[in-house]
Amino acid sequence: MSTFSAPKGTYDLLPPDSAAFLAVREALAAPLRGAGYGYVETPGFEHVELFSRGVGESTDIVTKEMYTLTTKGGTRLALRPEGTASVLRAALQASLHRAGSLPVKLWYSGTYYRYERPQAGRYRHFSQIGAEAIGTEDPALDAELIILAADAYRSLGLTGVRLLLNSLGDRECRPAYRAALQEFLRGLDLDEDTRARIEINPLRVLDDKRESVRRQLAGAPAMSDHLCQACKEYHEQVRDLISGAGVAFTDDERLVRGLDYYTRTTFEFVHDGLGSQSAVGGGGRYDGLSEMLGGPALPSVGWAVGVDRTLLALRAEGVVQDLPSPTDVFAVPLGDEARRELFAMVTALRRAGVAADFAYGGRGVKSAMKSANRSGARYAVVAGDRDLAEGVVQVKDLGSGEQSPVPLTAVVDDLRRRLA
Secondary structure, eight states: OOSOOOOTTOOOOOTTHHHHHHHHHHHHHHHHHTTTOEEOOOOSEEEHHHHHHHTOTTSHIIIIIOOEEEOTTSOEEEEOSOSHHHHHHHHHHTTGGGTSSSOEEEEEEEEEEOOOOOBTTBOSEEEEEEEEEESOOOHHHHHHHHHHHHHHHHHTTOOOEEEEEEEOOOTTTHHHHHHHHHHHHTTSOOOHHHHHHHHHOGGGGGGOOOHHHHHHGGGOOOGGGTOOHHHHHHHHHHHHHHHHTTOOOEEOTTOOOSOTTOEEEEEEEEEGGGTTOOEEEEEEEOTTHHHHTTOOOOOEEEEEEEHHHHHHHHHHHTOOOOOOOSOSEEEEEOSHHHHHHHHHHHHHHHHTTOOEEEOTTOOOHHHHHHHHHHTTOSEEEEEOHHHHHTTEEEEEETTTOOEEEEEGGGHHHHHHHHHO
16 A cells, blocks of 8 residues: 555546546547647746736735745746646747737647645646637637637537626726726625725626625626627627527626636636536637737637546536547467567557557466456457467457457458458
């Protein structure tokens, strides 16, 4: 028994569950690759200021949830709590916005870290697929990303994912709404920390999940009543485009998400089968983030989807994934000469694109055949001294139990044909 265990709020991803995880991750990423998004990978830690400046000094992510450390040289770093700021930093550092036509389309996959109270569907490390379209202000781009995420959920067989949609306005119309919201919030019965948030970023109060606060927000002014004409028209175009693509949505005037950088289009995908942690993904437009990070004006939009949460949604709906077997052929040698011949055969099968495994450890035929059945392979290849003397191996269909001799020199081609 190991004396160590995984830290609180984390988990290990092990077979066979890891196969389902990889399949979900692939399904979420596939629509992005088909829409011109290129892969980007950033470090697991960044300078603290990247997140405090980009995500927001007043957000729970920065004030309560971010893991920070100080290097021996005195540099303050943070484990990345989200992906957008890191991806935009990388794009700016590499001057991707100057390398060709805009938008710069990027997708990423990785693990992120937040110090939160662990509960079902919420961990202190979690996996996401994300996408960012950098450098272009166009409602069609917002709609494209929303549709790609919706199509990814649909490809997995999920039917219970709902899309919530809102607009947070821009730097022209948000100040008036901010003032109206502050005036409303100051009249509520709120704790000291929440009152301080009213003065820093009042929209964050709308994201408060406590029932005692949510009851008091029933009469809060709505952003939709304060949108300027340009933002109204932009939002209507987004709504029309996603409706035209057959993606249903619900307008949610209280939707602000948990990050300060969002402007205009804001959206969230939720699943009612996950309890209080119902969000499975979300994102929005962040037109001013590049400037916050010291870059040029690069209006952008993006989203992040939780792989962990998507897996939970699949289980909540009882969706059974059609996962390929990790092994197609399992070789069972009987004797030293057979070990050499079948090991060479397994190597040839793998090089020919066939997933193959081998009965290691010199076990007896009964034990080795049990391993073959447990492997999920469709065929077992068995050979002993008598078979090799005749120049054949025995190919057994593990489903039907049928067995037939196949010339050793032809077994790779024979198995490829059977598996085609």
